[in-house]
Amino acid sequence: MAAIRKRGPYQWEAQIRRRGYPAQSKTFNTKAEAEAWAKMIESEMARGVWISRGEAEATLLHEALARYEAEVVPHKKGAVQEASVLKAWCAQPLAKRPLSAVRSSDLVKLRDEWLKTYQPATVLRRLAVLSHVFSVARKEWGMESLSNPVELVRKPQPNNGRTRRLAASEGPSDAAEGEGQRQASDGELERVVAASGSAVLPAIVWLAVETAMRRGELAELRWEHVDLARRVAHLPATKNGSSRDVPLSSRAVAVLAELKAAREAESEDVAAGRVFPVRSDAITRAFERAVLRAREAYVDECKAAKRKPEPALLTDLRFHDLRHEATSRLASIFPMHELTKITGHKDPRMLMRYYHPRAEDLAKRLA
Known part of the structure; x- marks a missing residue:
């Protein structure tokens, strides 16, 4: 039987001693609570299902x-x-x-x-x-x-899926046909790059929008895994646990080649080490600051030209949106089964969350 004793004017202590089990004791505010707890513990011990709650x-x-x-x-x-x-x-x-x-x-x-x-x-x-x-x-x-x-606990339903695409530039692109369509909508991103005060953020941004690589994959990219001759970047460890090879566009190769030349000019060993010696969270913070500065510069530009700023331009833009943008652009070039190999999605349904074609682009395909 459990021993119930009063401790002071406001507390009751229940003690249980049973052969084969460690002594148990607990303090409660009322005698009824102490008796109910003791009855429950004794019942579990009698049925052989008692488990110690002491550590928890x-x-x-x-x-x-x-x-x-x-x-x-x-x-x-x-x-x-x-x-x-x-x-x-x-x-x-x-x-x-x-x-x-x-x-x-x-x-x-x-x-x-x-x-x-x-x-x-x-x-x-x-x-x-x-x-x-x-x-x-x-x-x-x-x-x-x-x-x-x-x-x-009832879990909230995530309803914050993003469909953010980069705003198209006003002028045509000088890029070669085949990549010209993908680079023609870089106007918004070019403003962000121009407003960046970081030495490495512009290269990270261009690689992100050209390759659809994740932020963490860019931060962990190493020179020994970059083959500019074959135009391939190897990712040995990704978010989903498998490795993959990412094809590099001409622009991505140019960005990496420029970085490599700059490192070699500074007598740095580029045979090993990370391409971008920054942390993932630092990339996000630098991008957010660049977007904010770009928006402020755009607003000032509109004021000087006496025109109303576009409310959506350079607002609500996140670094991960570059992966959405890159996936949507690459989808116009590669079929679904090849696109999954580039982006690293194992489930095509997940890939569809990143594919956001513009309605006007789809309309152009109609007869």
């Missing part, structure tokens, strides 16, 4: 998040992004609670609060990371009794 009750959420960041995150490809998500969780008051005290109702309130500020995909990503923390704690950290409160 002693480990705070922020401690579990820190352990997850140290042991699990370094082995993930999106380590930088996931560390940012963990930081957001650690900033919540909920992080001071034990893992066993985190309830789904707490997460529901936090989900609704975040949805007022963030896109559903962002909230969904945060919930997914927390769910994995609880899963790892239960499966690998010896907390078998721990339930996953995220499983009971």
